[in-house]
Each structure stands twice: as C-alpha cells, then as structure tokens.
Amino acid sequence: MKRILLPTDFSDNAWNAINYATELYKNEECMFYILNVFKVYSYSTVNMMYPEAGNPVYDVAYKESQKGISDIVRRLVFAKNPRHYFEGISKNNFLTDAINYLVEEKGIDMIVMGTKGAGNTRGSNYGSNAVTVMEKITSCPVIAVPSEGEFLGLKEIIFATSYEILCEKNELEPLLNLAGKFNATIRILHIRKNEELTEIQVANRRLLEDDMTDTKYTFHSLTNIEPAVGISCFAESRDADLIALVNRKHSILHRLMKKPVIKGITFYSRTPLLVMHVQN
The missing domain is CATH 3.40.50.620 (HUPs)
Incomplete structure (x- = not known):
C-alpha cells in the first residue's frame, strides 16, 4: 500500500x-x-x-x-x-x-x-x-x-539534468515508477553552458541511459539559456505533464533555488514538479 x-x-x-x-x-x-x-x-x-x-x-x-x-x-x-x-x-x-x-x-x-x-x-x-x-x-x-495543475494522465515527463552528478537507478525510482505506470516518455533535458560535454558528463549520460533501459526516453539539450527559462519553455512546447528534478548539491535545482524567480516557483506555474532527493 x-x-x-x-x-x-x-x-x-x-x-x-x-x-x-x-x-x-x-x-x-x-x-x-x-x-x-x-x-x-x-x-x-x-x-x-x-x-x-x-x-x-x-x-x-x-x-x-x-x-x-x-x-x-x-x-x-x-x-x-x-x-x-x-x-x-x-x-x-x-x-x-x-x-x-x-x-x-x-x-x-x-x-x-x-x-x-x-x-x-x-x-x-x-x-x-x-x-x-x-x-x-x-x-x-x-x-x-500549481493552482492550474490538473491530473490528466502522464504522457510526457521532462527530466532536467546537468549530467554533472551520477544518479543511481534506485535514486531515480520515483521518476521511473511513474513513467512505467503510465507508459510515459521521459524527455531528458540538459541545459548546457558550452557545446561540448566534459568527460564526466559524457560518462554520467551513458550511465543514465543504462538506467532508462526499461523506459521510453529521448535526449534533448538547450545551450546558453537561463535554466529556469529553458525548462519552462521546453515543458510548454511539449505540453509536458510533469517536470522532474534532482535536489542535490551542484544540481540544477540547487542552483535554481537561489534565484528569486524560483522562490516564488513562478516558472512552474502550469506544470507540476517532482523533486527527488539524492543523497550526497
């Protein structure tokens, strides 16, 4: 239960x-x-x-x-x-x-x-x-x-990540379980500062792909855009049902939470947000 x-x-x-x-x-x-x-x-x-x-x-x-x-x-x-x-x-x-x-x-x-x-x-x-x-x-x-949030099923989930930190599969279970239950597609979104990924980011991306073997997923990236704006626009463009983030030091959420716009959670005004808590 x-x-x-x-x-x-x-x-x-x-x-x-x-x-x-x-x-x-x-x-x-x-x-x-x-x-x-x-x-x-x-x-x-x-x-x-x-x-x-x-x-x-x-x-x-x-x-x-x-x-x-x-x-x-x-x-x-x-x-x-x-x-x-x-x-x-x-x-x-x-x-x-x-x-x-x-x-x-x-x-x-x-x-x-x-x-x-x-x-x-x-x-x-x-x-x-x-x-x-x-x-x-x-x-x-x-x-x-959000106040406008209404559950109409889960077809698309945006998972925003920096690839800077390795997430174990068990740490992503809340996301994977929801995607599996509703047969949803996970859109893995990377907001990058530069065109090229570091070696660590490339390795973490490959491991993340391994974690998604039983899930429908695609990779996406946006370059040189404020993460809050990028995530919001991408979610709206895909009519996403859920945004997922990991709260951990150096993660996207950790950086976003320091910005006034996130203190009001205004950029998530239409899409529910799943926050997973990965231990350091």
Whole structure:
C-alpha cells in the first residue's frame, strides 16, 4: 500500500493538490495522510512557550485544524474509491519538522502539496513553504502542484539534468515508477553552458541511459539559456505533464533555488514538479 502525505493549509490550491494526488493514485491502494500544521505560542514576561493540549490557545487552534481536516476527509470519502483510505493529522509544529517526523513514522512514499496558499494570513506563506519542503525534506520525493495543475494522465515527463552528478537507478525510482505506470516518455533535458560535454558528463549520460533501459526516453539539450527559462519553455512546447528534478548539491535545482524567480516557483506555474532527493 502506498503512503501519501498531503499537507494542507485549507486553501483552494491545497485542495487542488489533494485532488491531483487522488487521481494520480486512482488505481492504487493508498493511505492518504491529510496534514495540517498550525503554530501557536504563549507569551510570558520571561519567555515564549509552546502551549500544549489543555491550554485555551492550543485547544482553539487544534479544534479549528481538526474541523478543517474533517471537512476534507468527508469530501474525499464521498468519492467512494474503495482503494483509498484517509487519516487526518493536526500538528502544532513547524512544517518541515512535522513532515520529517511523519515521513519516518508512517513510512511515507510521496509528498504532494500545492505551490500557493490562501490569500489570508494562515496560508500566505504556503508558496515559500512548498519551496522549503522541496529543499529540506531529503528522505522523500515531493510533487508540487500549481493552482492550474490538473491530473490528466502522464504522457510526457521532462527530466532536467546537468549530467554533472551520477544518479543511481534506485535514486531515480520515483521518476521511473511513474513513467512505467503510465507508459510515459521521459524527455531528458540538459541545459548546457558550452557545446561540448566534459568527460564526466559524457560518462554520467551513458550511465543514465543504462538506467532508462526499461523506459521510453529521448535526449534533448538547450545551450546558453537561463535554466529556469529553458525548462519552462521546453515543458510548454511539449505540453509536458510533469517536470522532474534532482535536489542535490551542484544540481540544477540547487542552483535554481537561489534565484528569486524560483522562490516564488513562478516558472512552474502550469506544470507540476517532482523533486527527488539524492543523497550526497
């Protein structure tokens, strides 16, 4: 059984990401964990404390969180997919700490979340939270779904790579599994600074090709273009269903995350993004 974590701030975009996940795994037996993280503090003249159950401030926030989760679960159960099960979780914690804990405790296989939050205070940081999760949660792959993202199947997946780092086949399993399940074609895209590849890049490209033996794939390259622009334009030109990146030091994602345009994830405004976390 797949175990999928669905963080939510109760925004429309978070609900859209939940719908995306249930459609992506429509034909698989899954346990979906609906997570809402809230943060409440209690101030004193001496220090700042973190209230627990029984504290009025905590209880109000917890009940609000539970009510929101119950509403979501009720809507999901109404879909009547016999393969899907749901559990709601409310945590008074920081988002990444709560996710890290649940990834280990529940054995999470995938995190699916929206890229933008509600316009109110509670959801105003959701976009930056999505980026933080993609950067900091290294033990589980993440799919970030934009507000316009709708699951219509997976026919083409763009895998952007620099060829500078060797990725083992098991490290690419989230990508390969999705491609295999939907018989999708992986378009391997290299954004290059120069026309010629280094010896290391050539070797890594060959090893990547070996990893794709059971998958439909093609190689593509773009030269002297900003990676964010190149990936975005290429994905749109192919009407791609998913963009995949590896988060690792010196990777494309690692460099892109430092740019303001990526902090808002604006260049992924139409195409969902799969981020895999390869250990250094």
